[in-house]
Structure formats: C-alpha cells, structure tokens
Amino acid sequence: MSEATSLLNPSKPNRREFLKVGATVATGLGYVAAAEPAMAQAIKTDFEGIQGGEVSFMSKDFQMSAYVARPKVTPKTGLPVVLVVSEIFGVHEYIADVTRRFAKLGYLAIAPELFARAGDPSAMGTLAEIMKEIVAKTPDAQVMDDLKATIAWAGKNGGDLKRMGITGFCWGGRITWLASAQIPQIKAGVAWYGRLVGDKTPNSPLHPIDLAAQMKAPVLGLYGGADTGISVESINQMKVALSAAKDNKAAQAATFEIYPDAPHAFHADYRPTYREAPAKDGWARCLAWFKQQGVV
Numbered sequence: 001m002s003e004a005t006s007l008l009n010p011s012k013p014n015r016r017e018f019l020k021v022g023a024t025v026a027t028g029l030g031y032v033a034a035a036e037p038a039m040a041q042a043i044k045t046d047f048e049g050i051q052g053g054e055v056s057f058m059s060k061d062f063q064m065s066a067y068v069a070r071p072k073v074t075p076k077t078g079l080p081v082v083l084v085v086s087e088i089f090g091v092h093e094y095i096a097d098v099t100r101r102f103a104k105l106g107y108l109a110i111a112p113e114l115f116a117r118a119g120d121p122s123a124m125g126t127l128a129e130i131m132k133e134i135v136a137k138t139p140d141a142q143v144m145d146d147l148k149a150t151i152a153w154a155g156k157n158g159g160d161l162k163r164m165g166i167t168g169f170c171w172g173g174r175i176t177w178l179a180s181a182q183i184p185q186i187k188a189g190v191a192w193y194g195r196l197v198g199d200k201t202p203n204s205p206l207h208p209i210d211l212a213a214q215m216k217a218p219v220l221g222l223y224g225g226a227d228t229g230i231s232v233e234s235i236n237q238m239k240v241a242l243s244a245a246k247d248n249k250a251a252q253a254a255t256f257e258i259y260p261d262a263p264h265a266f267h268a269d270y271r272p273t274y275r276e277a278p279a280k281d282g283w284a285r286c287l288a289w290f291k292q293q294g295v296v
Contacts, residue, residue, distance in 0.1 A: 085168030
C-alpha cells in the first residue's frame with residue numbers, strides 16, 4: 001500500500017474493510033462485543049457532501065491506518081483539522097461516524113488506528129482483555145508520535161495546521177489531555193470523560209494532572225457526575241492543578257462541564273450509557289470551543 005491511499009480510490013481495504021467513498025450506508029466497521037450490545041438509536045451520518053475512507057501513512061518505521069472524512073469540495077486555503085481519538089475499542093463505526101459529523105461542518109477529521117501495533121480490540125471478548133492485551137501495551141510516547149505523524153499527513157493533504165484541534169472519548173479523552181500538553185501544533189482540545197489521575201507505569205509514566213503546568217492548548221473537559229470510574233474528586237484535583245499553573249495561559253483557560261446525572265460514555269450513542277441531552281449539549285460545546293479557540 002502506498003504511503004497515502006487516496007480517499008477517492010481506496011484500492012486496498014484494511015482488516016475492518018473501511019467504508020468506501022460514496023457509500024450511502026455505513027457498514028463494515030461494526031462495533032466491539034465488549035462494548036455492550038449496540039443500541040438501535042445509534043446515530044448514522046450519511047455521505048452527502050462529504051467523502052470518507054481509509055488512508056495509510058508512515059509513523060517512523062510503522063505503516064499506520066486512519067479513517068478520514070472531509071468535505072467533497074476542499075477550499076484552496078486548507079481545511080481546519082480535528083483529530084478524533086477513539087475509546088479503548090479502537091476505530092469502529094461510532095468513531096468513523098463522529099469524523100463524518102465533523103466533515104459535514106467543514107473539517108478534515110482524522111481518526112488514527114493507535115492500537116494497530118498491539119492488536120485488534122474487536123477480536124477481544126471482554127474489557128479486561130482489551131485493557132491487558134491492547135491498551136497496556138500501547139505506550140503513551142508511541143501514541144504521541146503517531147498523532148504527530150497524523151498531523152503531518154493532514155498538512156500534506158489539505159489540512160491547515162494552524163487550525164488544529166483534538167477530541168477524544170474515554171481512553172481518547174485522556175490522550176486528548178496528554179496531546180494538548182505535548183504537541184505544539186494543537187490549538188484546542190475537547191476531552192470526553194478522559195481519566196485525569198492514575199497509577200504510573202512504564203508505558204504511562206505521566207497522567208494529565210502531572211502535565212497541568214505544561215499545557216500548550218486549552219482543553220474543555222466534558223464529564224459525567226455519575227461516572228463510576230472517574231470521580232468528581234479527581235476532576236477537582238485537576239482543576240486545582242490547572243489553577244496553580246499561574247503563568248500558563250492554556251492551563252488557565254481550561255474549563256470543565258460536568259453533567260450531574262450522566263454516566264461514563266454518555267456520548268456513545270451505540271451503547272446503553274448514551275444520554276441524549278448531555279451528549280447533544282456536549283457536542284454543541286465542543287463545536288463552540290473549537291470556534292472560540294480559533295480552530296474553525
């Protein structure tokens with residue numbers, strides 16, 4: 001496969017048979033069994049006015065894949081870019097659909113396959129297996145390098161790197177915080193229920209709270225008050241750490257929205273955790289945040 005497979009001619013589908021350009025029905029990506037049964041109300045974004053499909057590019061010595069969606073008509077001045085970072089379940093149909101939602105609004109939206117070296121989360125039957133065999137074996141430093149490679153690809157393929165945002169869900173929410181502290185090209189981040197504190201390991205030596213004073217881009221954190229895995233106490237700890245970084249404008253600009261009755265993964269419309277009101281409000285806040293921070 002070439003370094004960048006054309007969206008207009010995705011000649012070689014990957015292991016998940018990424019969607020072909022021009023398709024009217026989203027099929028092929030599926031969902032992960034460990035993510036609980038898919039719900040009937042899963043949002044499905046069509047391809048009218050946009051195109052979407054798989055691309056591949058090199059990240060150092062590894063050829064990685066990403067799902068990309070963009071408007072069919074690309075302005076000469078370049079498109080605002082948003083990196084979409086998946087949950088622990090990888091880039092399946094929900095994440096692909098989110099990229100298409102951004103594309104409908106004029107973005108070049110890219111969801112890189114950040115677990116590709118460790119394995120395929122869709123082949124795992126339980127959350128514990130995914131955490132042990134996939135997530136724990138995916139180093140944060142490697143993820144940052146892969147995001148930088150994704151940004152480089154975007155710059156060569158119609159993206160305006162001066163208008164770069166990142167958003168992520170669950171595991172991707174934590175990555176959004178880390179990237180916003182470590183990757184200078186990012187102008188703004190939106191973290192959906194990403195873990196802020198935790199035990200340190202060789203592959204995850206630092207957590208968002210450890211990097212609060214190093215923020216390079218302001219982050220909007222969207223969290224559920226009924227999230228049993230991410231406590232309101234940990235959110236308050238992060239607020240204190242950000243507030244203490246007096247000389248860091250990005251840290252001072254970071255803000256949170258907590259939905260009191262929302263559980264974890266309240267934006268995941270394919271799961272029973274989905275909560276329509278906070279999901280829609282969070283999405284509106286996400287778009288407004290990117291506009292406020294100059295991404296679009």
